[in-house]
Amino acid sequence: MSSKVIGIVNQKGGVGKTTTAVNLAACLTEHRKKILLIDLDPQANATSGLGIRKEPGISLYAALQHQAPALEYIRETETPGLHIIPSEIDLAGAEIELSRSGNYLGRLRGIIHENNLLNEYDYILLDCSPSLGLLTMNVLAASDELIIPIQCEYYALEGLSVMQHLIRRLKDSGANPDLEIEGIVMTMYDMRTNLSQQVVQEVITHYGAKVYETLIPRNVRLGEAPSYGLPIMKYDPYCTGAVAYKRLAKEFLERHTPLDSPAPLHKLTFPNLHLAEIPARPEPVAIEPPTTSEIQP
Ligand SMILES: Nc1ncnc2c1ncn2[C@@H]1O[C@H](COP(=O)(O)OP(=O)(O)OP(=O)(O)O)[C@@H](O)[C@H]1O
Numbered sequence: 001m002s003s004k005v006i007g008i009v010n011q012k013g014g015v016g017k018t019t020t021a022v023n024l025a026a027c028l029t030e031h032r033k034k035i036l037l038i039d040l041d042p043q044a045n046a047t048s049g050l051g052i053r054k055e056p057g058i059s060l061y062a063a064l065q066h067q068a069p070a071l072e073y074i075r076e077t078e079t080p081g082l083h084i085i086p087s088e089i090d091l092a093g094a095e096i097e098l099s100r101s102g103n104y105l106g107r108l109r110g111i112i113h114e115n116n117l118l119n120e121y122d123y124i125l126l127d128c129s130p131s132l133g134l135l136t137m138n139v140l141a142a143s144d145e146l147i148i149p150i151q152c153e154y155y156a157l158e159g160l161s162v163m164q165h166l167i168r169r170l171k172d173s174g175a176n177p178d179l180e181i182e183g184i185v186m187t188m189y190d191m192r193t194n195l196s197q198q199v200v201q202e203v204i205t206h207y208g209a210k211v212y213e214t215l216i217p218r219n220v221r222l223g224e225a226p227s228y229g230l231p232i233m234k235y236d237p238y239c240t241g242a243v244a245y246k247r248l249a250k251e252f253l254e255r256h257t258p259l260d261s262p263a264p265l266h267k268l269t270f271p272n273l274h275l276a277e278i279p280a281r282p283e284p285v286a287i288e289p290p291t292t293s294e295i296q297p
C-alpha cells in the first residue's frame, strides 16, 4: 500500500483547513480508501465536525508524551472507513511538553511509524491549528505532502512565505528532506464576485499547477454541516459544497495515481461528469461549482 501522510496547513485562521480535512477525508472513503484523520488542533473542530464528543484525555497528547500508544485513541466515525484521533483543549499543553523533549520535531512522525499507522490506512490526514507552533512543526516534519487551503479573499497569500521558508528549512535540516506542497485548494470561492477570480489568478501565478482545478465554493451548507457532526456528503450530498469536495477527492486521487496507470494524471476540464455520480434528486439539481480552467485568462 503506498500510504501517505498529508498535512493540511495554513497558519492563517478560518481558511477552510478543517472543512477540507473532514470533507476530503469523508469523500475519499467513497473511493474505498481507508482514512485516519488526526485532529492536531486543540480547538478540536474536526473532532466535533465528525460528531465525536470532546473528552478530557482523549487526544494525541499522551502519545506525544510517550505515555500511551496512539492506537488507544483511534475512534470510528459514522462514515465507514473514516477513523479519527480526536482532540480536546488539553492538547494545547503538548506544545510545552514537546519543547522540553529531545525529539521535539520528530515526535508525531515517530508515533505514526511506531504504531504502524501507514500499514492500516491509505491516507493519514493531519488537521492543524492556525499557528506555527510545535504541533504544526511536527505536522510539517511528519507529512509526505502538504495541502494548503487558501481562502479567496484579499491577503490570501499573506504569511505563506513564512511557511514556505519553514518548509525549506525543514528540508535543508534533514528533518523532512522530501516534504512538498502537494496542492493548493482555493476555498470559499464566490461565483458572484470578481475578487474571487482575481485571487485565484494571483495564486495560480505563484503556484501554477499546484493549484487544484476544483474550486470550493462558499456554500452555506458547508458551514452548517459541522454543527450536525456530519461531513457534507452525509449532510447534503447534492449541494454545491458536496459536489465540489467529491470532485476534489477525485482530483486528489488522480494526482496520486501511479504514472504507469492508464488514468490521466491531470484533467483540464470537468464537464458534467461528476453530476452523473450523484443519485437522482427529486427536485432541482445542484449547480456545478466552477473550476480554475473556467476563469483562467
Ligand atoms: N466553502 C465554505 N463555505 C461556507 N462556509 C465555509 C466554507 N469553508 C469553511 N466554512 C466555514 O468557515 C469557518 C472556518 O472554516 P474552517 O474551520 O474549516 O477553517 P480553518 O482554517 O480550519 O480554521 P482554523 O484556522 O480556526 O482552524 C467555519 O465556520 C466553516 O464552517
Ligand SMILES: [Mg+2]
Binding pocket: 017, 018, 019, 041, 045, 046, 128, 129
Ligand atoms: Mg481548523
